Amino acid sequence: MRQNRTIAAHPEDRPGGNDNSGFDSRGAERAAVDETVIEQLASITDGQGFSVLGELLNAFLGAVPGRLEALDRAVAAEDPAALAGQAHALTGSSASFGARGMADLCRELRIAAEAGDIEESRRIVGALHAEFLRVRAWLVNFRSRS
Amino acid sequence: MNVVVVDDDPLVRLVLAKAVTGLGHVSLPAEAGDKALEIVESTPVDVVVSDWMMPGMNGLELCQAIRSRDAIEYVYFMLVTALDDSEHALAGIAAGVDDCLVKPVRPFDLRLRLMVAERVTDLHRRLAERQRGLERSNVDLAASARQEPLTGLGNRLKMNEDLEFFRSRRDRYHELFGVALFDIDHFKTLNDTAGHLAGDEALRRVAAVIRRELREADMAYRYGGEELLVVLPAGVRRVAAAAERIRKAVEHAAIPHPGRPGPETVVTLSVGVAPGEGDAEAFLLAADSALYRAKSEGRNRMAVAGRWFAVPELAGSP
Numbered sequence: 205m206r207q208n209r210t211i212a213a214h215p216e217d218r219p220g221g222n223d224n225s226g227f228d229s230r231g232a233e234r235a236a237v238d239e240t241v242i243e244q245l246a247s248i249t250d251g252q253g254f255s256v257l258g259e260l261l262n263a264f265l266g267a268v269p270g271r272l273e274a275l276d277r278a279v280a281a282e283d284p285a286a287l288a289g290q291a292h293a294l295t296g297s298s299a300s301f302g303a304r305g306m307a308d309l310c311r312e313l314r315i316a317a318e319a320g321d322i323e324e325s326r327r328i329v330g331a332l333h334a335e336f337l338r339v340r341a342w343l344v345n346f347r348s349r350s
Numbered sequence: 351m352n353v354v355v356v357d358d359d360p361l362v363r364l365v366l367a368k369a370v371t372g373l374g375h376v377s378l379p380a381e382a383g384d385k386a387l388e389i390v391e392s393t394p395v396d397v398v399v400s401d402w403m404m405p406g407m408n409g410l411e412l413c414q415a416i417r418s419r420d421a422i423e424y425v426y427f428m429l430v431t432a433l434d435d436s437e438h439a440l441a442g443i444a445a446g447v448d449d450c451l452v453k454p455v456r457p458f459d460l461r462l463r464l465m466v467a468e469r470v471t472d473l474h475r476r477l478a479e480r481q482r483g484l485e486r487s488n489v490d491l492a493a494s495a496r497q498e499p500l501t502g503l504g505n506r507l508k509m510n511e512d513l514e515f516f517r518s519r520r521d522r523y524h525e526l527f528g529v530a531l532f533d534i535d536h537f538k539t540l541n542d543t544a545g546h547l548a549g550d551e552a553l554r555r556v557a558a559v560i561r562r563e564l565r566e567a568d569m570a571y572r573y574g575g576e577e578l579l580v581v582l583p584a585g586v587r588r589v590a591a592a593a594e595r596i597r598k599a600v601e602h603a604a605i606p607h608p609g610r611p612g613p614e615t616v617v618t619l620s621v622g623v624a625p626g627e628g629d630a631e632a633f634l635l636a637a638d639s640a641l642y643r644a645k646s647e648g649r650n651r652m653a654v655a656g657r658w659f660a661v662p663e664l665a666g667s668p
Contacts (some may be wrong), residue, residue: 249371297361300454
């Protein structure tokens with residue numbers, strides 16, 4: 205794993221177009237979640253000094269499935285405007301929780317949707333579902349470790 | 351600090367709000383620019399952390415709306431942009447944004463930026479307090495520059511300003527006013543016999559009686575050495591009645607007047623009354639002539655100027 209790269213740059217600092225394979229440029233599998241972002245979130249505490257990470261992760265894991273369903277509906281309705289809007293909204297959420305692969309896919313989805321490419325959008329939404337499963341597994345694993 | 355966190359994405363908003371709260375600040379989340387503006391307008395807000403891209407009012411428009419308010423309190427504005435969005439960052443700073451943060455906002459960065467924001471808003475707050483203090487002293491200075499120190503009545507500057515005001519009300523709205531010019535009888539004898547300090551004390555006490563007899567809309571000034579002018583927003587009959595009331599009140603106040611010629615032993619006033627007609631020079635001269643007549647008719651009495659002299663119930667007193 206190459207954590208250094210994610211320390212050096214923010215998730216949005218990379219061109220989003222080609223790097224959503226789940227593999228980095230050397231072909232190694234990229235982690236679903238940027239751990240440094242999660243560590244940052246873990247540093248947020250409540251008034252009593254306790255980490256609020258659990259609450260934040262629950263909010264993320266609880267909200268994303270609904271967002272993905274909305275994307276499914278927009279694909280089924282072949283509604284590029286809705287797709288682009290929802291893709292943009294999910295970009296910020298994903299990036300905020302270190303899910304850089306999801307954020308990259310969302311950016312791609314937005315570009316495809318804005319181009320009116322429903323087929324490509326359908327493919328990317330499918331990839332997003334899969335990537336979210338990886339992210340969820342990573343976060344659940346992280347939570348059980350910490 | 352009170353920190354408004356503006357983002358249309360509930361997850362991003364949640365993270366920012368928790369980070370702000372965790373740093374010991376009060377977080378005020380808003381899901382849109384117009385909601386944030388409502389908070390700023392109804393609550394004391396120190397900092398706004400706003401996303402750029404939002405449906406409806408965007409971050410830049412929100413900043414401009416906040417900056418265009420007529421408020422002394424400074425709101426420190428942080429704009430959140432994508433990293434490659436240097437153009438928006440530049441436009442934001444040019445439009446009054448104080449700081450730009452890159453998405454996704456790292457809690458540690460937020461902590462640093464809020465420390466800067468606290469320093470800057472504290473500076474602005476102290477400047478605002480100083481400004482309010484200066485404004486207060488300006489008001490005080492303006493008042494004291496128009497007050498005659500011995501009597502506490504208005505001075506000539508205040509009198510000239512007020513007479514101009516009365517004249518303009520008269521010309522524009524036909525509101526009547528009149529003047530009563532008072533003079534302490536045998537004041538020179540009082541000064542010569544008891545000294546100037548006693549003279550000052552007599553003047554001060556006469557002024558106090560006059561102030562007590564006036565209503566809020568009536569004005570009184572030290573016109574000259576021992577001459578006091580009263581202006582009332584009323585017709586000449588009512589001005590004459592008020593002048594007569596004041597004259598009697600001063601007599602009843604029994605302010606000692608040692609060395610006074612004649613049977614009297616207390617301070618008395620002569621007064622000339624004139625309607626506020628023509629320019630200031632004209633009605634002050636008319637009042638002065640009436641005063642002169644009151645003096646020559648025996649002092650401690652009132653005389654009304656010009657044609658009003660013929661009105662029987664207003665003819666001299668007592």
